[in-house]
Amino acid sequence: MGKIVLENVQKHFGTVKVISNVSLTVEDGSFVVFVGPSGCGKSTLLRLIAGLEDATGGRILIDGADVTDLPPTKRGLSMVFQSYALYPHMSVRGNIGFGLKMAGMPKDEIRKKVDAAAATLNLTPYLDRKPRMLSGGQRQRVAIGRAIVREPKGFLFDEPLSNLDAALRVNMRIEIARLQRSLGTTAIYVTHDQVEAMTMADKIVVLNAGSVEQVGSPLELYDRPANLFVAGFIGSPKMNLIGGATAEPYQAATIGIRPEHLIVSRDGGGWAGTISVAEHLGSDTFLYVEVPGVGLVTARTPGEVSFHAGERVMLQPDPARLHRFDKQGQAIRG
Amino acid sequence: MAATVNTRKLARAMLTPAVVILFIWMIVPLLLTIWYSFQNYNLLSPENTGFAGFMNYKYFLTDPAFFQAFWNTLTITLSVLVITVVGGILLGLLLDQFIYGQGIVRILVISPFFIMPTVAALVWKNMLMDPNYGIFAWIATRLGFAPVAWLENYPLFSIILIVAWQWLPFATLILLTAMQSLDEEQKEAAGMDGANFASLFVYITLPHLARAITVVILIETIFLLSVFAEILVTTGGGPGYASTNIAYLIYHQALLDYDVGGASAGGVVAVILANIVAIFLVRLVGKNLEA
Numbered sequence: 001m002g003k004i005v006l007e008n009v010q011k012h013f014g015t016v017k018v019i020s021n022v023s024l025t026v027e028d029g030s031f032v033v034f035v036g037p038s039g040c041g042k043s044t045l046l047r048l049i050a051g052l053e054d055a056t057g058g059r060i061l062i063d064g065a066d067v068t069d070l071p072p073t074k075r076g077l078s079m080v081f082q083s084y085a086l087y088p089h090m091s092v093r094g095n096i097g098f099g100l101k102m103a104g105m106p107k108d109e110i111r112k113k114v115d116a117a118a119a120t121l122n123l124t125p126y127l128d129r130k131p132r133m134l135s136g137g138q139r140q141r142v143a144i145g146r147a148i149v150r151e152p153k154g155f156l157f158d159e160p161l162s163n164l165d166a167a168l169r170v171n172m173r174i175e176i177a178r179l180q181r182s183l184g185t186t187a188i189y190v191t192h193d194q195v196e197a198m199t200m201a202d203k204i205v206v207l208n209a210g211s212v213e214q215v216g217s218p219l220e221l222y223d224r225p226a227n228l229f230v231a232g233f234i235g236s237p238k239m240n241l242i243g244g245a246t247a248e249p250y251q252a253a254t255i256g257i258r259p260e261h262l263i264v265s266r267d268g269g270g271w272a273g274t275i276s277v278a279e280h281l282g283s284d285t286f287l288y289v290e291v292p293g294v295g296l297v298t299a300r301t302p303g304e305v306s307f308h309a310g311e312r313v314m315l316q317p318d319p320a321r322l323h324r325f326d327k328q329g330q331a332i333r334g
Numbered sequence: 335m336a337a338t339v340n341t342r343k344l345a346r347a348m349l350t351p352a353v354v355i356l357f358i359w360m361i362v363p364l365l366l367t368i369w370y371s372f373q374n375y376n377l378l379s380p381e382n383t384g385f386a387g388f389m390n391y392k393y394f395l396t397d398p399a400f401f402q403a404f405w406n407t408l409t410i411t412l413s414v415l416v417i418t419v420v421g422g423i424l425l426g427l428l429l430d431q432f433i434y435g436q437g438i439v440r441i442l443v444i445s446p447f448f449i450m451p452t453v454a455a456l457v458w459k460n461m462l463m464d465p466n467y468g469i470f471a472w473i474a475t476r477l478g479f480a481p482v483a484w485l486e487n488y489p490l491f492s493i494i495l496i497v498a499w500q501w502l503p504f505a506t507l508i509l510l511t512a513m514q515s516l517d518e519e520q521k522e523a524a525g526m527d528g529a530n531f532a533s534l535f536v537y538i539t540l541p542h543l544a545r546a547i548t549v550v551i552l553i554e555t556i557f558l559l560s561v562f563a564e565i566l567v568t569t570g571g572g573p574g575y576a577s578t579n580i581a582y583l584i585y586h587q588a589l590l591d592y593d594v595g596g597a598s599a600g601g602v603v604a605v606i607l608a609n610i611v612a613i614f615l616v617r618l619v620g621k622n623l624e625a
Contacts (some may be wrong), residue, residue: 052522073528085519089541098537099527146527 002063002076002153002186003028004049009058011044011210018044019210021058026154026188026203028063031180033189035197036207037233042190043158045207049188050156051075062153078147079156082163084139086131086146092118093127096145103150117149120179137168144176154186161196173200194234198222206230228329231256237286237298239323246271246294252324252332259286259300261321264307270316273297275309289315364605370598377592390599399575399583400600404607407579410494411558411611417498418554419547422505427535429506430513440510447503451563458496459485459568489569489577496564501557505550512546513539548619555615559608580604 004026011019018041026032034042047053049060051072060068067075078099086095093114100110118124121141131139140160147155157176161169177200180187191197197204198218206213206221206229214226218234225231231239239256247255263270264287273291287299287307299315307313324332374386394400429440446454463484465471471481484492516539524538560581565571571578571586578586584604588597 050526052525072522072526073530077526079523079526081519081523083517083519085517085523087520087524087538087541089544090537098524098529102528102533146523150527 003061004154004186004188005061006045006049007059007061009045009048009060010056011041011048011053012056017210019048022210022212023058024205024212024215026186028186029184030202031177031187031189031200032203032205033191033197033201034205034207035191035194035233036213038192040207041210042192042207046079046156046158046188046190050077050079052079076153077156078150078152078154079158080140080143080147080160082159084131084143084160084163086139086142088131091128091130092123092134092142092145095131095142096123096149099146099150113149114145117145120148121145136164137172140164140172144179148179148183148185152185154188155180157187157189159191160189161191161193169196176200195236198234204234206233208233224331224333225256225323226331228254228256228325231323231325231331237300240297241325242294242297244293247324250322250324253327254325254329255317256323256325257317258321259298261318262297262299263316263318264299264301264305265314265316266312268314268316270314271297272312272314275307275311275313278307278309280304287313289313291315367598367601370594371602373595373598375593375595375598377594386595390595391603394587394596394599394603399578400580400603402575403578403580403583406490406575406577407559407581407607409490410497410561410579411555413494414498414501414558415551415554417494418501418505419509419550421498421502422509422550423543423547425502425506426510426513427539429510444503444507446500447507449500451500452567454500455496455564455567458492458499463492485569486573489573493561493564493569493577496568497558497561500564501554504554508546508550509543512543516542551619552615555611559611560604580607 006022006024009019009022010017022045034045036042044053048055051067051070051074055068058068059066062075062077087098090098096117097110097114100113105113114127115124118127121144123138123141123145126134126138126142131142134142140163143160160176161172164172173196176189189196189200201218203215204218204221205215208229213233214221214230216224221230221234225234225239228241232241235258237259239258240262241254241256243254247253271291271294273289273294275287276290276296277288279286279288282304284303285301285305285307287301289297289299291297297315301307326332371390372386372388374382374384374389376382425443429436429443433439449457460468462468462470465481465483465486468481468484470484474481482488520538521534524534529537561579562581562585565577565579565582566585569577571582575583580600581604584597584600587593587600591597
């Protein structure tokens, strides 16, 4: 069990408000990702839940019990740190079993649990090695092993993949998601990488400047961003946000259209522009089109297309996938 | 390739004078000491000269004072090591916490290390431990106790106290910096794992300090085996030989008994003993220094 509820949680460092009035419910067994640009307070929020920082105001509830003033140990959560924070003088076995040892569990029981955790994470051959003798991915797995062995109410991940290379990151991403599903334990995962957020989360919490911008499933955020910030943050390449005269016919201050929702043609309707850069990725082609009066518009066309830099093209936005925002940056529905 | 070879040759050539001077600086006194240790060379009996064989060694090693000095040397070294390492860790833990005026407090804690041994010993002898007008005596009389004549009644303990006071800052400084290099996330991880302050110290901090403690022990031992100024200034090795260590015993033979041969033999013995201690130490704690 591990339902985590935040009620009006605030955190100030001196006069600086890092977190202002965050209320949030993390359902038992769900995988929630906190995502946002650096400095948005997502790590601080995670540390507040962990108990490594004290909340200035508000309440944190785990399974209905108020843990706001409890030390980290008593909250029954475990955390995977960005730097892994392995104990360098202990073997892998010692690292994974440390929490159990602190809990006063008998030795042979610790041994059993550590062996089981190591087996799930393919760490069995390395149990007697020191962390410095392991590769980055192995260290990462030891850190995860340390978290799962205690069978916590919830896992907290603080940008756990940011120290890995791109290929390994994709593998670990899948491994973590699969592990979480098979254990069924609540997980909160902090990242600045919106691809990680989109691929792993049941629910994404988009944070900006210490407050929640939108909460929703990955596709909700993609299809119906609540405001300009979420619209610009979720999706890669970024949504084209166009204001001024172009937006006026749509009765909006700003319109947004994702690169994949633009129909590119040589002689169709829409905005006329010149391709300034074409990125051919094989699976997709990204076109950066300079449209007079609109600006630089990114368009994504599936597969290999024959457009090249310098060509004139027409961009036709798909009206059903067009997002409209008012002056305050809030989405206009209907 | 050729450039590297030339650079290396040049580097060697440039280094040579320094190395040669250092080598001579070390080897000449050592050889002279060994040479004198086999000579009859006593300034009080100048007519007695010539090769002495192992007489000087026999005389030095069978002198009852030698054994006392030997044990005194070990006692001083070990006691000061224990006091400074334990005290240094405790002080380091204290100074690692945030307090107002941190900078000044840290400088004050480090300052005894900047005071030369002679001055420190004089301050302790005259201002603190003197049974008539020392501060300890004043405190004792205020509390209704008889003042203690520290240097007369507890000479070795007094020496240990003075030397430990001098070396405590060094240990504190090294151990404090080592503590500060402990990764904050590691402490937090241990906290999440349920470690309280005591187990955090035993399982995380202490292993992290192992290397620093080794450095403190090795460096301090080198100096503690040859404590001299503090003894000369305070007790003069007495009463009797109660606070004489090997360094002081050698000084005693050479400059009070004018026995150059005997003192040289003592010097060689001291070098050998220091090497034995060094071998033990490196065996015992030196493995911590391997990365």
